Amino acid sequence: MVSDLDRVFSKNAQGMKKSVIRELLKLTRRPEVISFAGGLPDLSAFPVEEVADVTLDVLRRDGATALQYSPTEGDPRLKEELIAHHEREDGITLSPENVLITVASQQGLDLVAKIFIDRGDPVVVGLPTYVGGLGAFRAYGARMYGVPLDEQGMKMDSLERKLDKLKKEGKKPKFIYVVPDFQNPAGITMSEERRKKLIELARCHDVFVLEDSPYKELRYEGEAVKSIFSLDGDGQVIGLHTFSKILFPGMRLGWVIGPEAVIQKLTIAKQSTDLCTPAFTQAIVAEFAARGLLQKNIDSVKEIYREKRQVMLDALDEHMPKLKGLRWTKPQGGLFLWVTLPRYMDSEELFFEAVEHNVAFVIGTAFYCDDGGRSTMRLNFSFPTKEDIVEGVKRLAKVIEEHDKEKKTSGDVVVTP
Amino acid sequence: MVSDLDRVFSKNAQGMKKSVIRELLKLTRRPEVISFAGGLPDLSAFPVEEVADVTLDVLRRDGATALQYSPTEGDPRLKEELIAHHEREDGITLSPENVLITVASQQGLDLVAKIFIDRGDPVVVGLPTYVGGLGAFRAYGARMYGVPLDEQGMKMDSLERKLDKLKKEGKKPKFIYVVPDFQNPAGITMSEERRKKLIELARCHDVFVLEDSPYKELRYEGEAVKSIFSLDGDGQVIGLHTFSKILFPGMRLGWVIGPEAVIQKLTIAKQSTDLCTPAFTQAIVAEFAARGLLQKNIDSVKEIYREKRQVMLDALDEHMPKLKGLRWTKPQGGLFLWVTLPRYMDSEELFFEAVEHNVAFVIGTAFYCDDGGRSTMRLNFSFPTKEDIVEGVKRLAKVIEEHDKEKKTSGDVVVTP
Numbered sequence: 001m002v003s004d005l006d007r008v009f010s011k012n013a014q015g016m017k018k019s020v021i022r023e024l025l026k027l028t029r030r031p032e033v034i035s036f037a038g039g040l041p042d043l044s045a046f047p048v049e050e051v052a053d054v055t056l057d058v059l060r061r062d063g064a065t066a067l068q069y070s071p072t073e074g075d076p077r078l079k080e081e082l083i084a085h086h087e088r089e090d091g092i093t094l095s096p097e098n099v100l101i102t103v104a105s106q107q108g109l110d111l112v113a114k115i116f117i118d119r120g121d122p123v124v125v126g127l128p129t130y131v132g133g134l135g136a137f138r139a140y141g142a143r144m145y146g147v148p149l150d151e152q153g154m155k156m157d158s159l160e161r162k163l164d165k166l167k168k169e170g171k172k173p174k175f176i177y178v179v180p181d182f183q184n185p186a187g188i189t190m191s192e193e194r195r196k197k198l199i200e201l202a203r204c205h206d207v208f209v210l211e212d213s214p215y216k217e218l219r220y221e222g223e224a225v226k227s228i229f230s231l232d233g234d235g236q237v238i239g240l241h242t243f244s245k246i247l248f249p250g251m252r253l254g255w256v257i258g259p260e261a262v263i264q265k266l267t268i269a270k271q272s273t274d275l276c277t278p279a280f281t282q283a284i285v286a287e288f289a290a291r292g293l294l295q296k297n298i299d300s301v302k303e304i305y306r307e308k309r310q311v312m313l314d315a316l317d318e319h320m321p322k323l324k325g326l327r328w329t330k331p332q333g334g335l336f337l338w339v340t341l342p343r344y345m346d347s348e349e350l351f352f353e354a355v356e357h358n359v360a361f362v363i364g365t366a367f368y369c370d371d372g373g374r375s376t377m378r379l380n381f382s383f384p385t386k387e388d389i390v391e392g393v394k395r396l397a398k399v400i401e402e403h404d405k406e407k408k409t410s411g412d413v414v415v416t417p
Numbered sequence: 418m419v420s421d422l423d424r425v426f427s428k429n430a431q432g433m434k435k436s437v438i439r440e441l442l443k444l445t446r447r448p449e450v451i452s453f454a455g456g457l458p459d460l461s462a463f464p465v466e467e468v469a470d471v472t473l474d475v476l477r478r479d480g481a482t483a484l485q486y487s488p489t490e491g492d493p494r495l496k497e498e499l500i501a502h503h504e505r506e507d508g509i510t511l512s513p514e515n516v517l518i519t520v521a522s523q524q525g526l527d528l529v530a531k532i533f534i535d536r537g538d539p540v541v542v543g544l545p546t547y548v549g550g551l552g553a554f555r556a557y558g559a560r561m562y563g564v565p566l567d568e569q570g571m572k573m574d575s576l577e578r579k580l581d582k583l584k585k586e587g588k589k590p591k592f593i594y595v596v597p598d599f600q601n602p603a604g605i606t607m608s609e610e611r612r613k614k615l616i617e618l619a620r621c622h623d624v625f626v627l628e629d630s631p632y633k634e635l636r637y638e639g640e641a642v643k644s645i646f647s648l649d650g651d652g653q654v655i656g657l658h659t660f661s662k663i664l665f666p667g668m669r670l671g672w673v674i675g676p677e678a679v680i681q682k683l684t685i686a687k688q689s690t691d692l693c694t695p696a697f698t699q700a701i702v703a704e705f706a707a708r709g710l711l712q713k714n715i716d717s718v719k720e721i722y723r724e725k726r727q728v729m730l731d732a733l734d735e736h737m738p739k740l741k742g743l744r745w746t747k748p749q750g751g752l753f754l755w756v757t758l759p760r761y762m763d764s765e766e767l768f769f770e771a772v773e774h775n776v777a778f779v780i781g782t783a784f785y786c787d788d789g790g791r792s793t794m795r796l797n798f799s800f801p802t803k804e805d806i807v808e809g810v811k812r813l814a815k816v817i818e819e820h821d822k823e824k825k826t827s828g829d830v831v832v833t834p
Contacts, residue, residue, distance in 0.1 A: 235418030
């Protein structure tokens with residue numbers, strides 16, 4: 001075995017540590033734990049029968065092709081379906097040269113990082129933001145600069161100041177990373193006004209916007225906001241998409257849309273990363289979409305999640321203690337909501353108490369590129385059953401209530417009238 | 418659109434160019450061209466019916482799980498099957514912590530490069546070697562050092578000199594990359610003696626051996642040579658494997674074996690690269706293997722390719738002009754053989770003449786990290802039909818014969834008696 005292995009690893013790999021979150025999540029695997037921690041879709045929502053039908057037909061019709069190598073760019077038929085989907089959903093006109101099929105959107109994040117980031121390069125992200133984005137950018141040594149969110153999404157005045165400050169220091173971010181619809185983790189949707197301002201700032205500072213959009217189709221109320229990609233229309237935006245939440249994650253299919261020159265570079269990078277996305281899964285999902293089953297699935301998933309979200313919101317209203325500073329977001333779609341605790345509470349401390357009482361969440365710090373988020377947590381409502389949501393919220397409420405009492409009794413907290 | 422895009426790309430991405438080979442291959446797509454250029458398996462060998470059966474059963478039994486997220490490390494059941502496979506094939510004892518499932522072995526190459534290579538790091542490769550390996554290492558800025566092959570594989574005296582020279586210059590390679598069985602492109606198998614010497618040199622210089630083994634199971638004659646991994650048994654070797662050639666490439670499944678500390682780091686790197694390999698395809702291939710269908714498939718594929726290889730060797734013997742310096746390898750397995758032309762011939766020049774005469778190959782320079790290989794070419798015998806192999810070899814022989822005459826008439830070549 002090679003000696004001094006830790007020094008043999010690349011500098012970027014030396015920085016890759018086992019995720020603390022993943023280690024914490026291992027504590028939640030006992031069957032008696034109700035977990036709001038994962039980001040998993042509802043298993044019962046998967047269209048298993050339809051997948052079986054479609055797969056059989058694909059194998060009967062094009063079996064050999066579906067089991068052979070395929071173009072790095074992606075299955076042309078699947079691309080056609082996606083182009084039609086964007087046209088319908090968002091009024092965007094794309095050509096096949098604007099689309100690259102990926103192994104879900106995590107590969108989109110990886111490839112974008114691979115083609116843009118040199119060690120030390122600045123990237124702007126939300127406070128909080130998607131942990132998988134942070135991981136992908138860190139793996140190439142990016143230096144992250146955080147901009148806070150409010151209930152309208154990333155704060156544009158803060159972003160403007162951040163970009164100006166970076167400019168003065170001679171630093172130009174490679175891109176601004178946002179999850180504008182029902183953000184993971186906070187459940188917040190960026191307003192159209194902010195989106196337009198974001199495009200304006202990106203143009204002015206000559207940087208890309210990376211728009212990560214896994215949940216956009218899953219809106220349960222209110223009116224859809226146009227994608228940043230469609231509001232721009234001028235090649236300033238790279239869009240990441242995935243079938244993981246609107247269909248299922250088990251085939252690992254996603255896609256990137258963007259200016260042709262960027263898609264071309266991503267395609268070359270993909271060649272040496274995995275040659276091509278599986279022909280088999282692409283053929284199945286293309287046929288699935290062609291039969292109108294994708295839209296049907298989105299409609300039925302929305303019904304399920306809309307109800308679950310309401311169950312969680314109602315349970316929170318009913319069971320959470322009335323504490324000053326305790327609040328949560330009311331997402332109009334997506335899979336997550338975000339709880340802000342009173343400032344004297346640390347969600348990591350709370351986590352261990354919660355797991356002892358058989359309920360789990362993700363601690364907020366996971367989603368911060370700085371030290372922020374200590375008094376926040378993410379709750380998922382797509383995976384647990386409705387019964388478990390109610391019972392889990394009850395348990396969580398009790399844990400918070402007791403934690404609060406302890407804090408106040410111990411004198412850690414000075415309660416002002 | 419962001420200005421001066423070429424400078425916005427990362428340094429590694431700036432070096433990623435459209436592959437000349439891929440561009441050349443586009444010329445070979447006319448249906449009248451018989452192509453020995455690809456590396457594709459025989460479509461008619463794919464077990465389509467069995468895949469349909471297995472997939473239906475998997476969906477009926479575990480449908481929802483097969484469509485859900487899965488562990489980054491890989492499906493435990495598939496790992497079990499692979500551990501048994503290695504035990505049977507090679508007498509290696511592995512634990513699940515020594516195995517990581519990947520999106521085929523190109524992802525294995527990418528992840529190994531990601532965790533080891535900083536820009537400028539030395540890597541030792543064969544002259545020639547697999548072009549996808551070169552691509553993966555280049556994508557992280559590796560500096561490649563080539564060591565020539567002869568009919569016994571990589572030349573160990575040359576390797577020893579190269580390692581000594583690098584050591585004197587204060588350079589330590591991250592690994593030595595070899596494809597020891599029926600090498601792509603040259604069809605050469607490394608002798609056991611060389612493998613042992615390679616391990617000795619790697620230990621002495623404290624570097625890893627990266628053993629890429631996509632074809633090992635496809636031996637058509639002669640006795641199997643033990644894998645470098647099994648001859649070592651001491652954590653000096655990282656092994657890359659894939660289902661692409663022994664089953665089919667369309668599900669993009671492969672696996673890496675290695676010391677636990679390396680597999681752990683690769684797993685962390687995979688998390689931010691694509692989260693996990695598709696649960697769906699893993700479940701299908703695990704069930705396929707559990708039913709004994711993998712071994713059955715290997716046996717039937719071997720029959721097909723053994724015959725095709727013989728057809729190509731016979732056709733070359735019969736039709737190739739008798740020229741001094743014209744020779745080819747006689748691989749005992751795999752998918753490729755390697756033609757060395759007389760030194761006054763340039764295979765790139767020949768390529769265009771060949772395509773005009775409706776036959777194609779890959780020019781040898783693609784497989785060299787230096788300027789070598791100008792008078793070599795790779796021929797694939799797994800994809801074309803037997804009839805096309807004979808007809809294609811006839812065409813190629815004629816092109817070479819005419820090219821030779823032209824060269825000699827033009828006075829470019831001084832023919833010594």
